[in-house]
Amino acid sequence: MISGSQRDAAVVRTCVGCRRRAPASELLRVVVRRSEGSDNRLIPDPQRRLSGRGAHVHHxxxxxxxxxxxxxxxxxxxxEGAVDVAAVRTLVESESAERPTPAHEAGRDRMKTTR
Incomplete structure (x- = not known):
């Protein structure tokens, strides 16, 4: 039988920002909460438990x-309409000090080639 952590490792999602595929455990799930005004508020879902359609983005x-x-x-x-990303931005910025540089961004300077 497959345990929860093994199942999570096998699930692959695509980051909506860079469009790179990664294990779901490496991405932040985001869901929308519609407010009474015209803005839709994005809510970070790090435990991946909130109901509704989700989008994924790297930390x-x-x-x-x-x-x-x-x-x-x-x-x-x-x-449709405006999207308020303030809560997601706050979480990502607070995590950026704690997390190492993501693997897909680590070698960008070294990727330049000379011919």
């Missing part, structure tokens, strides 16, 4: 900013 401010710039959250969550 990186670069990936978060790419997702915001490309309006990827609205597309992935199938919502």
């Amino acid at each position: 990186s401010s670069n990936c978060l900013e790419q997702a915001v710039r490309k309006r990827a959250f609205a597309r992935a969550l199938r919502i």
Whole structure:
């Protein structure tokens, strides 16, 4: 029988920011909570337990900013209107000091090739 941690390791999701695939355990799940106003508020779901459609993003401010710039959250969550990412941004920025640089960003400077 497969345990919960083994099952989570096998689940692969795509980051809406950089579009790279990664194990779900390496990504932050985000869900939307509709407010009475026109804004849809994104809620971080680190335990992946909240109900509703989710989108995934790396724990990186670069990936978060790419997702915001490309309006990827609205597309992935199938919502219309403005999206408030303040709660997700706060969590990602607080984690950035604790987490090492994500593997997909670590070698960017070394990726330049000369011919």
